[in-house]
Amino acid sequence: MTFSLAGRDPATGDIGFAVTTSSVCVGARVGAVTDGCVVFSQARTDPRLHKFGLRKWEETGDAEQTLAAMKAAATALHWRQLGVLPASGEPLFHTGSSCLDVAGGLAGRDCLALGNFLGTDRVLPAMVQGFASTSGDLASRLVAGMLAGETAGSERDPLQSATVVVLGADGLKDVDLRVDSSVRPLQDLREMLVAWLPKAAAYRVRAIDPDAAESSSKIEH
Numbered sequence: 001m002t003f004s005l006a007g008r009d010p011a012t013g014d015i016g017f018a019v020t021t022s023s024v025c026v027g028a029r030v031g032a033v034t035d036g037c038v039v040f041s042q043a044r045t046d047p048r049l050h051k052f053g054l055r056k057w058e059e060t061g062d063a064e065q066t067l068a069a070m071k072a073a074a075t076a077l078h079w080r081q082l083g084v085l086p087a088s089g090e091p092l093f094h095t096g097s098s099c100l101d102v103a104g105g106l107a108g109r110d111c112l113a114l115g116n117f118l119g120t121d122r123v124l125p126a127m128v129q130g131f132a133s134t135s136g137d138l139a140s141r142l143v144a145g146m147l148a149g150e151t152a153g154s155e156r157d158p159l160q161s162a163t164v165v166v167l168g169a170d171g172l173k174d175v176d177l178r179v180d181s182s183v184r185p186l187q188d189l190r191e192m193l194v195a196w197l198p199k200a201a202a203y204r205v206r207a208i209d210p211d212a213a214e215s216s217s218k219i220e221h
Contacts, residue, residue, distance in 0.1 A: 001100065001155055002030060002045070003115035005127050005145045006038040006085035009138045010110065015087055016166030016175065018142040020150070020159050020186055022117075027163030027178035034058060035171060037066065040083035041074075043099045043116045049073055053084065067092045081105075085112045108132060111145070120153030127152075137197065139166045139175040143190050150186055162189045172207055174200050 004019035017031045017038045030042045032050035039053035049070045056062075056069035063086040071094060074080045078096040083105060085091045091112035093105035103116035108128035115123055130148025134141045142164055150159065161178070162185035168174040177192050179185040199219050206213040 001117040001157060002026065002042040002081075003113070003118060003123060003127070003146070003149055003155060004030060004040055004042060004083070005111060005113050005131060005142055005149070006031075006040065006083065006091070007111040007131055007138055007142050007145070008038075008085060008087055010088070012138070012168070013087070014138045014166050014168050014174070015085070016138055016142060016164070017085075018139075018146045018162070018164040018189075020146055020155075020162035020189075022155050022157035022160050024161050025178075025180045026161040027165075027180070031163070031165065033165055033167045033173075035167065036061070036087035037063070038083075038085040038112075039066065039070065040093075040114055041070065041080060042083075042114065043081040043096065043103070044076070044079035046074065046080065049080070049082065053082075057084075057086075061086075063089060063092050067094060070094075081114055081116055083112055083114045113145070113149070115149070115155075117156050118153060119156050122152040123149045123154065125152075137166075139164050139193055139197070142166075143186070143193055147186050147190065158183070159185050162186050164189060164193060168204070170204075170208060172204055174204060 002021040041049040052073040102118040106124040113127040127149035131145035134144035166175040
């Protein structure tokens with residue numbers, strides 16, 4: 001009972017994902033990212049499957065083998081919805097036969113939309129279009145795609161939590177934001193992102209070159 005969007009920016013090398021669902025704390029359970037790859041385990045989620053996918057990706061750099069590793073590790077695969085977005089090449093996904101309709105995946109240019117228990121069959125196309133038609137940084141494009149999906153039909157139960165994560169250069173997450181419980185999680189996530197983005201570069205400097213970094217009080221105020 002989730003919909004999610006993975007995306008990449010070939011110009012910057014950034015890669016990441018956003019996800020929302022009708023239960024709390026979705027950011028603790030759905031989605032993981034490593035250099036060059038996003039993986040998803042959702043529907044009846046088993047977050048342990050992420051490590052099998054990421055490990056295989058790091059060994060092989062191959063999306064097909066990454067998805068195969070997650071499927072092989074899954075119990076009751078018919079309840080699992082899995083996805084892989086590599087830094088280049090075609091996204092891949094699996095939707096088990098017991099995942100609740102409307103369920104499926106849709107690959108777009110530099111993105112992969114997945115969902116189950118959706119309100120309409122327009123949700124996934126709207127997510128892909130929302131991502132494609134939005135300019136700017138990757139996190140903003142991901143959240144725009146999610147909001148478009150909500151407008152097009154959302155999930156059949158009210159949304160309650162959301163997250164957005166973007167991995168940038170040097171193995172640093174430039175965005176890692178969660179709304180764990182809210183009656184408007186995607187709107188709250190967008191507001192949090194707008195507040196965070198002006199600070200992101202300064203916190204990156206603190207990690208890479210702390211001698212050149214500004215004080216927290218200056219960044220925050």
